[in-house]
Each structure stands twice: as C-alpha cells, then as structure tokens.
Amino acid sequence: MAKPKTAKRTTTSKRPATKPDARSAAPKAKKSAPKAQNSRGRAAAGGPSLRIGHGWDLHRLEPIAPAGPGRPLVIGGIKLEEPGFDRGPVARSDGDVLLHAVTDALLGALGMPDIGQLFPDTDERHEGQDSRLFVTAAVERVTRAGYRIVNLDTTVVLQRPKIGPVKERIRMNLAKMLGVGTDRVNIKGKTHERVDAVGESRAVEAHAVVIMERV
Numbered sequence: 270m271a272k273p274k275t276a277k278r279t280t281t282s283k284r285p286a287t288k289p290d291a292r293s294a295a296p297k298a299k300k301s302a303p304k305a306q307n308s309r310g311r312a313a314a315g316g317p318s319l320r321i322g323h324g325w326d327l328h329r330l331e332p333i334a335p336a337g338p339g340r341p342l343v344i345g346g347i348k349l350e351e352p353g354f355d356r357g358p359v360a361r362s363d364g365d366v367l368l369h370a371v372t373d374a375l376l377g378a379l380g381m382p383d384i385g386q387l388f389p390d391t392d393e394r395h396e397g398q399d400s401r402l403f404v405t406a407a408v409e410r411v412t413r414a415g416y417r418i419v420n421l422d423t424t425v426v427l428q429r430p431k432i433g434p435v436k437e438r439i440r441m442n443l444a445k446m447l448g449v450g451t452d453r454v455n456i457k458g459k460t461h462e463r464v465d466a467v468g469e470s471r472a473v474e475a476h477a478v479v480i481m482e483r484v
C-alpha cells in the first residue's frame with residue numbers, strides 16, 4: 270500500500286519540472302518556421318513549397334461498338350479484356366478514366382481549370398484521343414509552374430475485369446508519363462460490391478491524389 274503513495278508523490282513532484290521544458294520547446298518551434306518558408310529563397314517568391322491535388326472521374330460503360338456506343342476498355346493506357354465482358358466507356362476521347370483522374374489531380378494541384386475545360390469533350394479534335402496526351406499536357410504545366418511530382422496514389426473502382434493482372438503495367442505507364450520512378454506511383458483496384466452503377470458494370474470510376482514540390 271505504501272508503494273503506490275510513493276509513486277504518486279514522485280509523479281507529482283516531477284510535474285513542475287516538465288513545465289519549463291515544454292515552455293522552452295515552444296520558442297524553438299517558432300524559430301524553425303521562417304527557415305522552412307525561406308528554403309532556397311524560392312518558396313516565398315514562387316508559391317507554396319508543396320501542393321496537393323485530387324482528381325476523380327467516372328465513365329458510363331456500354332456494349333462495345335458495333336453492339337453499342339462503348340469504346341474498348343482502356344485504363345492507365347492498358348487495354349483490359351475478359352471473356353464474356355463486352356462493355357467499355359462512352360467518351361469523346363478513349364475514355365481512360367484513370368488518366369482523366371490523374372490529369373485532374375495534376376491540374377487541381379496547380380489551381381488550374383480541369384480537364385473538361387482544357388480539353389472539352391465537345392471538341393471533335395479529341396475524337397478517340399489517346400488520353401496519355403492529357404496527362405503529358407498536365408505534366409508540362411507542372412514543370413512550367415516550377416514543380417515536380419513527389420508521388421501519386423490512385424484507386425480504380427471497377428466490378429470487372431480485374432485490374433490486378435495489369436496493375437504493374439499501368440504503374441509503369443504512369444511513372445513514365447509523370448517522369449518519376451515506379452516507387453512514386455501506386456495503383457489500387459476495388460470492386461463496388463456489385464451494388465449501384467459501378468457494381469453493376471454500368472460505370473467505372475477512378476480517384477487520384479498527387480503531391481508535388483517546388484523545384
């Protein structure tokens with residue numbers, strides 16, 4: 270019984286000693302903040318040292334032509350096929366849902382107009398357009414703005430076919446387009462548990478988050 274009492278006293282006696290330590294740490298944190306802002310003298314002059322962007326896209330899936338208006342299913346520049354599955358995205362371009370989400374994440378991080386504003390789907394010049402062009406155009410804007418990509422994380426939501434077998438190829442494709450190593454790119458595949466439009470293979474969607482740093 271005596272031991273707990275001793276322990277309590279010891280703890281209590283230490284408390285006053287920790288307060289000055291906590292106070293002395295606060296000025297240190299304040300001093301480090303200006304240093305980070307003035308890193309290389311560029312952060313303050315050309316915008317924030319880090320920017321984050323989010324992109325989302327969805328395409329309706331319809332029977333592939335000539336049976337319907339769907340295009341072949343291409344995700345991340347890779348064509349997906351599965352015996353018995355004959356649906357593809359309806360789009361002016363090739364309908365690559367992942368590349369569209371990535372493009373919007375890049376443009377969003379820069380605070381620029383989205384993919385639909387830069388490349389309107391009403392523009393006939395984009396008929397069947399390879400969506401890698403959109404990503405490349407966005408990456409050029411990132412470079413021009415004085416940034417480089419740190420990493421990209423993405424999720425593709427698709428009931429079928431499974432993207433697992435082609436995930437590495439998609440990852441390599443994206444890394445090449447972004448000019449970064451494959452360790453900076455992540456692709457996750459999810460189903461929609463067979464519910465709602467995506468789960469019933471009537472649509473496909475993709476999410477992308479990118480972070481970039483000032484060069």
Ligand SMILES: [Zn+2]
Nearest residue numbers: 326327366369
């Ligand atoms: Zn799209």
